[in-house]
Amino acid sequence: MLYFSRFKMILIWLAVAATVILAAPNLFSASTLAQLPSWVPKRQMTLGLDLQGGSHILLRMDPNDLIKDRLETTRDEIRTRLRDAKIGYTGLSGSGRAVQVRITDPGQVDAAKAALKTLTDPVAAGLFSGGSVQEMSLDDSEPGLLKFTVTDAGVKYRTSTALAQSLEVVERRVNELGTTEPIVQRQGDDRILVQVPGLQDPQRLKDILGQTAKLTFQMVDQSMPVQDALNGRPPAGSSVLYSQDDPPVPYLIENRVIVSGENLVDAQATYNSQTNEPVVSFTFDSKGAARFGQATSQNVGKLFAIILDNQVISAPQIREPILGGNGQISGNFTAESANDLAVLLRAGALPATLTVIEERTVGPGLGEDSIRAGKIAGVIGSILVVVFMFVAYGFLGFIANIALAVHVGMIIALLSLLGATLTLPGIAGIVLTIGMAVDSNVLIYERIREERRNGRSVIQAIDTGFSKALATIVDSNVTSLIATVVLFWLGTGPVKGFAVTFAIGILTTVFTAFTFTRLLVSIWLRRARPKELPRAPVTFVPPGTRIPFMGIRRWTFALSSMLSILSVVLFMTVDINYGIDFKGGSLIEVQAKDGTADIADIRGRLSELNIGEVQVQQFGDPNDVLIRVGTQDGGENAEQTVIDKVRGELQDNYDFRRVEVVGPTVSGELAKQGTIAMIIALLGILVYVWFRFEWQFAVGAIIATVHDVVMTIGFFVITGLEFNQSSLAAMLTIVGYSLNDTIVVYDRVREDLRKYKKMPLPQLLNNAINETLSRTTLTSVTTILALLALVLFGGEVIRSFTLAMLFGVVFGTYSSIFIAAPLLILFKLRPQAATSDEEKPVSGGKALAT
Numbered sequence: 114m115l116y117f118s119r120f121k122m123i124l125i126w127l128a129v130a131a132t133v134i135l136a137a138p139n140l141f142s143a144s145t146l147a148q149l150p151s152w153v154p155k156r157q158m159t160l161g162l163d164l165q166g167g168s169h170i171l172l173r174m175d176p177n178d179l180i181k182d183r184l185e186t187t188r189d190e191i192r193t194r195l196r197d198a199k200i201g202y203t204g205l206s207g208s209g210r211a212v213q214v215r216i217t218d219p220g221q222v223d224a225a226k227a228a229l230k231t232l233t234d235p236v237a238a239g240l241f242s243g244g245s246v247q248e249m250s251l252d253d254s255e256p257g258l259l260k261f262t263v264t265d266a267g268v269k270y271r272t273s274t275a276l277a278q279s280l281e282v283v284e285r286r287v288n289e290l291g292t293t294e295p296i297v298q299r300q301g302d303d304r305i306l307v308q309v310p311g312l313q314d315p316q317r318l319k320d321i322l323g324q325t326a327k328l329t330f331q332m333v334d335q336s337m338p339v340q341d342a343l344n345g346r347p348p349a350g351s352s353v354l355y356s357q358d359d360p361p362v363p364y365l366i367e368n369r370v371i372v373s374g375e376n377l378v379d380a381q382a383t384y385n386s387q388t389n390e391p392v393v394s395f396t397f398d399s400k401g402a403a404r405f406g407q408a409t410s411q412n413v414g415k416l417f418a419i420i421l422d423n424q425v426i427s428a429p430q431i432r433e434p435i436l437g438g439n440g441q442i443s444g445n446f447t448a449e450s451a452n453d454l455a456v457l458l459r460a461g462a463l464p465a466t467l468t469v470i471e472e473r474t475v476g477p478g479l480g481e482d483s484i485r486a487g488k489i490a491g492v493i494g495s496i497l498v499v500v501f502m503f504v505a506y507g508f509l510g511f512i513a514n515i516a517l518a519v520h521v522g523m524i525i526a527l528l529s530l531l532g533a534t535l536t537l538p539g540i541a542g543i544v545l546t547i548g549m550a551v552d553s554n555v556l557i558y559e560r561i562r563e564e565r566r567n568g569r570s571v572i573q574a575i576d577t578g579f580s581k582a583l584a585t586i587v588d589s590n591v592t593s594l595i596a597t598v599v600l601f602w603l604g605t606g607p608v609k610g611f612a613v614t615f616a617i618g619i620l621t622t623v624f625t626a627f628t629f630t631r632l633l634v635s636i637w638l639r640r641a642r643p644k645e646l647p648r649a650p651v652t653f654v655p656p657g658t659r660i661p662f663m664g665i666r667r668w669t670f671a672l673s674s675m676l677s678i679l680s681v682v683l684f685m686t687v688d689i690n691y692g693i694d695f696k697g698g699s700l701i702e703v704q705a706k707d708g709t710a711d712i713a714d715i716r717g718r719l720s721e722l723n724i725g726e727v728q729v730q731q732f733g734d735p736n737d738v739l740i741r742v743g744t745q746d747g748g749e750n751a752e753q754t755v756i757d758k759v760r761g762e763l764q765d766n767y768d769f770r771r772v773e774v775v776g777p778t779v780s781g782e783l784a785k786q787g788t789i790a791m792i793i794a795l796l797g798i799l800v801y802v803w804f805r806f807e808w809q810f811a812v813g814a815i816i817a818t819v820h821d822v823v824m825t826i827g828f829f830v831i832t833g834l835e836f837n838q839s840s841l842a843a844m845l846t847i848v849g850y851s852l853n854d855t856i857v858v859y860d861r862v863r864e865d866l867r868k869y870k871k872m873p874l875p876q877l878l879n880n881a882i883n884e885t886l887s888r889t890t891l892t893s894v895t896t897i898l899a900l901l902a903l904v905l906f907g908g909e910v911i912r913s914f915t916l917a918m919l920f921g922v923v924f925g926t927y928s929s930i931f932i933a934a935p936l937l938i939l940f941k942l943r944p945q946a947a948t949s950d951e952e953k954p955v956s957g958g959k960a961l962a963t
Contacts, residue, residue: 376401402438536610546618680827692837
């Protein structure tokens, strides 16, 4: 086990060298890396939006808009084709998902069906089954009445096609803003995710993404005053539209479209040479130029309107024919708004309205603070763990610390190589893996010490210790990995970043703690040829400890049952402080530009905005304030209106450092995903433990884990900490950690069951727990030290996450000893010896170590 061939040694050292080379670019600035030769690796970790600032926006397309447009098109087609076929009709109307028309002459029904047959013809659908789909169906069951209905497959086809088109339009719009490395991705059947790092003005991005940007050129109807049309009824073929002015000005507009934005080939923000006002210059294609030139030639002296999304931008008079396909759009533009309109026109119109259903925006200032807090927490946590390992194991602890440094380097190297995103919870994941990575070294070292006490030589003890610890290391890390994979699968944003980092940390732990540490120990053995294991400055758990844990199991069962029932009762009777992730609403973090924030003033000013329930509280420093606004009745658009109102009220005195908006659609989905994630994680772990052990172990492990989850929920209720997606990540991580601890105890129980065939089960469990007590204690202390650094120095944003983790680690350690182990007696793991000599102390050192 301690022998390494030259080939294996070279591979291991090459892996370490690659780690250093790939991780090193993260120590230098981008400008420094740019000066290095091209062959030098320069790829750095991608920082998440919560660390570098930027916006995360989730847009949803409403299929009802598409259905409405399809019905309008269908009505126009029916009208045109029946007129061309000279077929009389009446009652042409549409509602819901259907359009119907009544043919006045029964003898022309068949002719009408033939004329309208193309409406029900299959259309090419690409990925749809069979390569085509029937978009509309015909119902002619009632004599003379033809009813065309949009099918479910048709809705799906229209939505998929429109989403693909919208994806291209959104991508063009975002790229036109000149941002660096934006991400535009399709999510599901009707959503688009937009992430723009480093964005200084998120409101501008939302305005550009939210506009459909359907541009049309139409004539102004001057046959009657617009006021008469408002008081009475507009003429047939005309409608009243309003301008973008404040207050809006009404115009009577002919419905006939002269030219649409589809005929534009270019649009640029320029200045009017006469007035020096910002305008948008545009150029039509040949078809659009011809139609526009013909219309302006025939209507000299009349007014025509330039309309964007049913709002009149301007309505100038045609003084002379506009030929050549060039023109200008004037209005009350600023330089920025003219540029934004040009961006919209160049990118093209959206086929349907996109609604912001989730927004998470972080200002660059908060990102810098988060990075600084994460670095401080990481350095302090690492120092605490390094010092503790040296105090607990002496020179072997020094070797473990070298492996720990390689472990952190490998995480950073893999994050850089894979292009994975490092988020603030991801930094917490690195710090947490620093504490948990020590667990594998502790398992190995404690096993080595035990084998040495049993009389083996130093070399034999080390060899056997590594060999016997391997199965436990794999079992304990696989259970954590199961929970982490579920978290990645169902998590979003920063939570997914935590899952990626933590999963990489789990995988690199096995390599650094088992392979690299073993190599370092073998080199030390060959060179130093020690006669005894290095002594530790402090012994935390004396060898031969015989604490009768099973003797108090009834008391611990009673205590845990009482606390669990109390937690459930509190959860059902007291409202847990759900964050906006699960109940919807808006969360805004602001910082006073000068001096201390006036919470009473903010609360008073916001209460006058008529935006519903508002909570205002200090958040960290005296100049930082956290504002929570409850979910709005008007849906996703109303949520966005809240942000606009709050920003307009406070932006003169406060900087907006973070904005999160979760609409009712997303919040309901996140709550559902959280529940599913917890169930899937527990089921996955149950199956794995059942596969590796017996059913009693699997059920006992799950019950102990559920106990820890229930206790953590009670902790959230009692403390009033916000329960959000990060809290869910904490709970799933607690599940993994708790199982990790329980598996170590169970692994020793399984080993002792083979050794002591007739030993009473309570006594055997006492043996197993005492044998692993040093490992349990040292691992818990190292993890707690790392978490304490996060709690104290990691910043307010992740405090609820880290506090929950700290609580979970303590209760996870407790449950593995006082819940998971005693349950094996309850389940009669060894029925013939479950109670005899139960309270008898462990007899002699050899009973422990044989």
